[in-house]
Amino acid sequence: MLVCMIVSPPFAGLFGAPLPQEAREPGYFADLQLDQLVEAVVKGRERHNLVPAFSARLDDAAAIEQRQSVFAELADEDLLAAMRAFGDGLARCERQFEAAARVRHPRQAQRWRLNAIASYVSVVDAAIAALEKSAGLRGWLDWLREYRASADVAAMASEARALLAELGGLRYTLSISGDEITASPFADQEDLNAGTLDTFERFREGEVAPHEFDLRAGAEMNELHAAVLDLVVKLFPDVFDRVARFVDRHPAVRHPVIDVVERELRFALAWLDFIAPAQRAGLPFCLPNLRPAGRLEVTDTFDVLLAASRAPVTNDVALGDGESVLVVTGPNQGGKTTFARTIGQLYHLAALGLPVPGRSVALHAPDAILTHFDRGDRAGDLRSRLEDEITRMTEMLPKVTNRSVVILNEMFSSTTFADARAMSIDVLRDVLDAGAVGVCVTFIDELSRLDPRVVSLTTSAGTFRVTRGRADGEAHALALATRYGLTQDQLRARIGAHA
Template sequence: MAYFSLFYENLEQEAEAEKQAQNQIYYRGEQKTEKKTYFVGARMVVEETAVDAANELPCFFRDLNLEAVLLSRYEGTLPEGIKELLLSFPKDIHTITYRQEIYKELDNPVIFQGMENFRNDFSQVLRLLTYSTQSDTPLQQSKYYLDAAVLYYHCINGLYNTLKEQARSAALNSLLSLLKAQLDREGYYDFFLQAGRLNEQLENIHCTLTMAENAVRVSFAKDPEDFGRAVQKVFRLEDSPNNSIRLFNQPGLNPFESKLISLVEKEYPKLCRECLEFTAERQPLADETLVKLYRESEFYLSGHLLAAGLREKGFPLTYPVLKEQSSFYLQGICDINLALSAGSVKEVTLNDLLLQEGEGGAFVTGVNQGGKTTYARSIGQTAFLAVLGMPVIAKKALLPHLNGIYTHFTTEENCQVNNGKLLEELHHLKEVLEKAPANCLYILNEMFSSTTAADACDLTKLLLPQLFEKSGTVICVTHVPELASRREGMISLVAAVKEEDGYQRTYRICNGEAALSARAIDIALKYHLSGNQIKERIANGN
């Protein structure tokens, strides 16, 4: 089958993505706790073990809280087939446009429903095929395979019919051709008809169980003395699926099912022989390309549902425009995790970022807890979702074509490595400088907080020119306002507060000059010494 992917236009792009995914930067020496539960007699024991977690998610993914947005359905881990997408940046804008067109197609409810039906049915096909290899009873293996074969055809045919009427994008039209080639394979329709015929005959096998004392009598002919049917007629009860029991819904059979299936083989020897002969030929199902389509469609569907949930809350969404230039124009952005936890857009402050050509980035300063880190994170999230082709929270979004996103967020000192906090920061930034290509976005949050303000200022001034040499765009959240006042090629942004109430945060990030001294009210509040706090303590007799 010809190459196809919802993520890449050709095999070369996929190979490049795999290469990029192996070149990410991870925090060193981090551990997570794994829990294992087992029973000792009637007592449940929970055992916790520390395991290395450093190479699970790269720095930018964790610092931007992207796992909560993109990996919630995967339990926070990078699944196979998706990892390369999430850890790579396309070399050309056309690949991103290719992905955007697919998301736009999913805005059509008919296509969304068709893709969702395919995803659900294909998941069932894979489950049935697994059961067919795990079952230890030949006839039961055959039944699972027949179920999978029939559902596989309907799965492909259903998606084909949907796309034939609705597809507009290059990606889905390529998929349409692929599905048609699959359906038009020589002898495939006859194979489906034969599988359907055998499956229908097996489905029509019903038996009546009559229990008397310590024996169970099995009758494959309809028993005229069926007590359940007699009661149903007397009381005029409607037919209900609860009147029957469906067996054989798992790979392993219980003793009763094993005995019953041997009786089926004796009662219907010709049908069972035909089923076993048909399965022995075992035409392969679940083509690798369609398995890839299943995994990739699941990611697109979850992305569409994420966007739909944000729209319901009133958040503005748009498809970013990417160009080969260095300017940023983001209007109305916010942190996605904040948006997901909010009841509506009215509960969240939306912010902007405007960087003209020649402006290398922005220093973000201001009061503590004023939204600076959240703002920087929202810029990174917006840039990354744009690479995936997803709609982003914004009224308008114009971004440069980025070759990577690199982050450096301050963390607690790590006792797993033998370096102090400052030295570990320097090691991390050295790796960034060595690995980052040209035209990347760098989000630096409170660097060098473990040293003096003067040293932090000097170290930052040494770092920034090296990032600019790589044509990088820098968003630097800092506790050192002197950096913003001496900026070269950077704009200054400030976390705003209400003028009439100097300590009440608005969470708006605006253009402005950094304050060169700390706000006394912040220090007073920290130590519970503001005017209102002192009055309250006096009134309470403290």
């Protein structure tokens, strides 16, 4: 008889695949200020090595959606608090293991390890209890239950708790005579502490400052503590020997899956903690809808790094049928470059599976994010700025596909207007012909009318709003006229006031 068995695939973590431990910083990071953003997000969490996780973009829609599903479930505040407690508990266990490695007395090190093992089991039990009250992360709950019920873990947990209870129940008497200390089993001797306190109680005058101190405050015992411990070990050698054998049998207790999930939770919490102040200020975040290549619809998006220091302006943008490149024109300091960076950031953050800035966001998972920003003159580089731009552009354009995102900022501003115009037209046509999504910030209005696939966006100084509009060269002039009170309405008002 043939028996077919369906074997469930092993649990590979919340995200379905471990986060990378190493990753090169993408070439577009500095242009989009993502290097600064990631630095701000992981600040204070450096020991968890999260920079590679925030650098390595996913290009598979299913993998992105798996991460999104985890963030959707972590929107449950109780579940989020439970997973935060899980991470804190594991960190506490790690500190106990580290303390065991630091101390010199072997019996003290064994006790630290015993405490750490018992704490680890308690953390797992607490996570199971919390997950059982939630509808989220059911796969994680199923794995934890199976892991906790396994024979090895169940036996380890039972023995650890029994040993702790036995150690906690030890009773002995210390006798101090001069500089000599002896230990003996406790035999129901009179408690001299109570009598001494009663004797001196009559001399109390009001409240006095306490003079108690915690002998456990420091990880390392002094010579007196060690000597007393040695005496107690001689009184109860059996239990201490069993503790030693137990910790020797369990040199490493954390399951690799626990390590994977902890790092995933550190990654998620780092981002959620970073965006929390912006959310409390009323700024929207959402999980993007993944669309076919070329589709882009965004409402109320903003620069998330800027939002960490001041209230940003939100903008809407969309690419309709037959549209693929956004050309942004307008006055200096009008928000053009910030807008371009925001779009680039959106694609990267969305490809990490993160909640992104915006009330609603629909875009595709790009195969590449390519940027070209003016980098100015650099010490030690013998090439001119124009030569550097041409070289970088020549290297970039062959990489562009119909799934790429291209962010261009003020191309060829170091040369003459005529040369910049001619070269910019060639570059933009290459991007259009490749079918990529593009954002082009430029001072050349003609680019906004280059092709039906181009969408013209304009900005105005002071508002930082980006809207669809014809780039006719008047936006900058109008902003200057308004600033100096020279618009038609302003002039009429002034003339009328003096009539």
